[in-house]
Amino acid sequence: MAQLFKPSANNYARTSIVLGGLTPVLIGLSLAAFSRSPLNTKVGTAKNQPVPFSHTHHAWELGIDCRYCHTAVEKSSYAGLPATETCMSCHSQIWTNSPLLEPVRQSYETGTPIQWNLVNKTPEFVYFNHSIHVARGINCNNCHGPVQNMPITAKGKSFQMQWCLKCHRAPEKYLYKDETKPNQTPRQQVFDLYWKMQAKEELTPRENGILAGEEQETGDAKEIEKGKKLVNQYGVKVQQLADCWVCHR
Ligand code: HEC
Ligand code: HEC
Ligand code: HEC
Ligand code: HEC
Ligand code: HEC
Incomplete structure (x- = not known):
């Protein structure tokens, strides 16, 4: 795969993808069997770090806000270390x-x-942006797993294309807002959920699921209805969200 999409070949990759060329899709499919093996996705595996930094100590027991350390996460494409x-x-x-x-x-x-050794890294030919997800109220743990339970940081999700697409095709099944705090912006909600947990406030099953890093794809008709309202309210461009150029540019 590295050979298929060398950074220097980015323009090629982009053009063929944007044109919807069949070849990359076919190659993608044939690689899929390999790329789905846990060996390659490394979910749940920690990496050796120069310092055994614990999110459990710092983010949960001491209650330090994510943004104290990942200062760029709500403003830029990178979260930063x-x-x-x-x-x-x-x-x-x-x-x-x-x-x-x-x-x-x-x-x-x-x-x-x-x-530090990064545990989350998408290939060069994938574009990702933190700030837009945080601005839509998508909690870190949706994508990184239960960070507050990590004495050593491990990868929480596969970050395979299909995984991203499940949400991009039906964001209404994933978007969630705490109705007891109607005046908070979606961005505030992302971080407030950790404070709620910290303060031992009562959490809904959905909120517990988010914090546990469970897949948020709800099948509940009422929840989906609420999700659809949020999609409208936030102006999420659902029709385009699964287009190739969104993530391959
Ligand atoms: C707001 C204060 C604060 C900041 C900022 C902070 N720490 Fe800590 N750290 C603590 C406290 C308090 C402890 C002791 C926790 C305990 O054992 O109860 C600790 C413990 C540790 C330990 C365990 C030390 C041992 O001997 O057991 C390591 C390693 C560590 N911190 C690394 C870091 C790194 C790396 C950073 C920066 C990314 C950092 N800390 C930022 C407060 C902080
Ligand atoms: C005291 C500083 C500190 C706080 C607070 C903190 N982090 Fe981190 N975080 C780090 C450091 C240092 C690393 C790099 C070492 C590692 O992976 O453990 C890191 C790594 C990560 C990674 C993995 C990055 C990668 O790809 O390797 C994620 C995800 C993450 N943090 C999420 C969070 C979330 C979510 C919160 C809030 C609930 C949070 N962090 C709070 C210091 C912090
Ligand atoms: C929609 C999914 C998603 C959400 C939500 C999300 N992240 Fe990430 N995060 C990723 C992906 C994908 C990467 C790898 C990015 C790359 O390789 O360019 C990443 C990488 C990181 C890294 C490694 C350093 C970096 O900047 O690439 C840190 C730290 C991190 N995330 C922290 C957070 C924190 C803190 C939050 C919540 C405020 C958060 N993330 C929310 C998907 C997400
Ligand atoms: C839980 C749902 C969810 C997941 C998982 C998710 N996204 Fe998104 N993503 C969204 C939403 C919602 C938007 C905002 C779209 C809008 O407001 O129009 C978005 C927007 C984006 C954008 C557009 C950014 C911009 O500046 O226009 C990119 C790129 C993106 N996502 C990449 C990814 C990648 C890559 C992954 C997987 C590693 C991923 N997303 C996983 C929900 C998700
Ligand atoms: C929401 C973001 C997103 C969208 C939209 C998206 N991709 Fe991807 N794509 C990814 C990610 C993330 C990877 C990396 C997967 C991995 O590392 O295993 C990827 C990988 C690929 C690969 C490499 C082979 C593979 O399967 O890993 C090809 C080819 C590809 N995408 C083609 C496409 C085409 C064609 C479209 C439009 C129909 C598309 N992508 C739309 C996120 C996206």
Whole structure:
């Protein structure tokens, strides 16, 4: 697959895809059997990290907002990883002798960024954008699994094309809004769900499902009706959302 879509061949790939060329589709299909094996999708597998950073400690037990560290997530296509300074805002004062934090102190002293190993990476020929999903109220855990339960970060979903398309073809089955907080923007809702969990407020089954990283494809007619309203309200371009150029440009 890497050979099929080298970054340098991007224009080729794009053109053939945009023109709806049959060849890439056929190749895609023949690769599908391979690309669906768990070996390739790596769901649930963690990677070795220079520092054993725990989301369970930081995001759940300490309750630090995702945006404190992933500062770009609501504004840009990338979520981004935190700079060493962000860690040192606390760790210059607490846990200062921890051997586990030695690479963080080293990085701070030398000015060399920590080399985290990304667990989520789509191929070069796929375009993804965080900010639009967050602006539509899609919770991080829909796509990353139960991050608050990860002492070491693992990949939560396959990120295969079919997986993205399931939602892009029928977003009304996925979009969700907390009706007890009608005045919140969809973006606020994404982060408020973590606070609700933190404050041990009562959660609906749907909210529990989102936090657990379960697939949100609801079959419930009432929920779908609500989803359709949100699709209209947010102006989601449903007719185009599954077009090839949306993700391959
Ligand atoms: C808001 C403050 C805060 C920030 C920011 C923060 N931490 Fe922590 N961190 C803590 C606290 C408090 C603990 C102790 C948690 C516990 O064990 O109860 C901790 C524990 C740790 C530990 C475990 C240390 C040990 O010896 O068990 C590691 C590793 C760690 N943090 C890494 C990081 C990294 C990497 C960053 C930056 C991406 C970071 N932390 C940012 C507060 C923070
Ligand atoms: C204290 C800082 C901090 C906070 C708060 C934090 N993260 Fe992270 N996050 C990191 C660091 C450091 C990494 C890179 C190391 C790793 O993968 O564990 C990371 C990695 C990730 C990754 C995997 C990125 C990849 O592809 O490798 C996801 C997904 C993620 N965070 C989601 C979240 C979500 C969702 C929240 C809020 C519920 C959150 N994070 C809160 C520091 C933080
Ligand atoms: C619709 C699915 C989706 C949602 C919602 C989502 N992400 Fe991601 N995330 C992805 C994909 C896909 C990638 C890989 C992007 C790539 O390879 O370019 C990714 C990558 C990341 C990374 C790795 C660094 C980076 O910028 O690529 C972090 C950190 C991360 N996400 C955090 C978050 C946080 C925090 C939230 C919620 C505020 C969130 N994500 C919401 C799909 C999603
Ligand atoms: C849970 C539902 C859901 C999932 C899963 C999802 N998306 Fe989306 N995506 C949306 C919605 C809703 C929009 C907003 C469309 C609009 O407002 O017109 C969107 C928009 C986009 C856009 C358009 C961004 C722009 O700037 O126009 C891209 C690109 C995209 N998604 C890529 C992906 C990729 C790649 C994946 C899989 C890794 C993915 N999405 C998974 C719901 C989803
Ligand atoms: C919602 C986003 C999205 C849309 C829309 C989309 N794709 Fe994809 N596509 C992806 C992702 C993500 C991958 C990477 C899958 C992986 O890494 O396994 C991919 C991979 C591919 C591949 C590589 C082979 C494979 O199956 O992994 C081909 C070929 C392809 N897409 C063609 C198309 C065509 C043709 C269309 C329009 C009919 C289309 N895509 C629409 C997200 C999308």
